[in-house]
Amino acid sequence: MTTLTAHATAPGRSSHVITDTVTMLQRNLLHMVRYPGLSLFTILGPVVALLLLVFVFGGTLGAGLPGVDPSGGRDAYLAYVMPGILLITIAGSAGGASITVAMDMTEGITARFRTMSISRAAVLAGHVVGNTIQAVIAVALVLGVGLLIGFRPTAGPAEWLAAFGLIVLISFAVSWLGVAMGMQSKTVETASNLPLLLTLLPLLGSGFVPTASMPEWLQWFAQYQPFTPFIESLRGLLLGTPLGWNPVLAIGWAAVLALAGYVWSLALYERKSVH
Template sequence: MTTLTAGRPAPTGTRGPSHVLADAITMLRRNLLHVVRYPGLSIFTIGGPVVILVLLVFVFGGTLGAGLPGVDPAVTGRDAYLAYVLPGILLITIAGTASGASITVAMDMTEGITARFRTMSISRAAVLAGHVVGNTIQAIIAVALVLGVGILAGFRPTAGPAEWAGVAGLIVAISFAVSWVGVAMGMQSKTVETASNLPLLLSLLPILGSGFVPTESMPAGMQWFAEHQPFTPFIEAIRGLLLGTPLGSNLPLAVGWSVVIAVAGYAWAMALYERKSVR
């Protein structure tokens, strides 16, 4: 495994896949240790969606749960709204983890740690991959915990083993893609404060999609945006897998958007890393 030793010259040649993998594992371990030592961000990532879930379901759910599409007609009131809104809450949880990745990267940038990594014999892709994989793991754990809270609150999915496998795969793909965007936002930000605020834009997308209310209830312009932005097929695909509602084109759209966002986030992050490496 590659040892992070100061003073090594930056690599001039192409490193083999085994070296890149070893570097990535080293950076992943560092990222996970950072999470253990500073758990505040993880607690906020989980606590925020749980608070939103409790407020929406137990304060507004009795009214909002009437006549929702895709919900068993025998289920009414709060239980109906819980079934409808939980997939959107899960996506807010994933979007919220981007803030953790962004802040961590920005801290490394402002404290000079990333600059030090550039002087070492470490794969540049591995430095960012450690952040991404670590953040993806955090997102998966956060989603599992929020889903557990939802089940305790009365959420009753109808998914079978195949559907649960689909949900798990989709959660991993979306979390991975969003993590790359979060890392890129952290590299783009000049301060930690900016890095903490910029990813909040991602948390708005489930709200401006079908996360809390059907898109049909929105004004025409907002409805068009809601139906064509990536988080709506994310939400509808997870909702369909968990509750057995018609998937239509939502599942392939969700997979496609995950790939597009991951590739775009990777390209953005690597371009910023390369540009700042030559300064």
């Protein structure tokens, strides 16, 4: 905090969003190192889900996929479910951002930031960029587990680069929502539970079963919610399935979610700054 105070209260200093964001990012990266449990939970949950789905249910679920030989059901299901697991990992990372923000709010640290000449957007952006980095690292580790148990993408260098960019973009958007949820929450407990809503969306999309296998009333939601084009774009890039309009929809949804999270969190920050 001493470094932050000196940086933010220098005489005649006008707030500079980029400089302040870097300072806040450094603080949040240190927080990530000091509280590794949040990062560990983000990784362990998807890994456990992946292992259970593939080795317990994969043979049966994979055999039910269109055009799959029942004898290769487990391998087919691993390939099918991996993009959904990666999106679950990103969605779960919102919980870390939400909890961190809620801790700062309840411990009075955010109130102290409001009294400094720190850009308000930078306080929030520091959380977002730090959580985006954490989410990308978690995705890489979960993907590594998938490769170890037999996931074999067919992507070339261009597709890998596009997939990486998409993962960063989605992580950035989800992080803004996580920050907003943390600011909305009155307790750390609420902040840890609210982002769980995001983890349901890959389950209610095409992450684990084709949407065509769902009841008709659920198919409409599954088709048009944001995580389905996220998953289908990642699946197409990594495995060569048809992309269609999914990348365009994925980028559009990511932009909408990021903007919504930014406006929501900044409005909460401004509102609570006047109290």
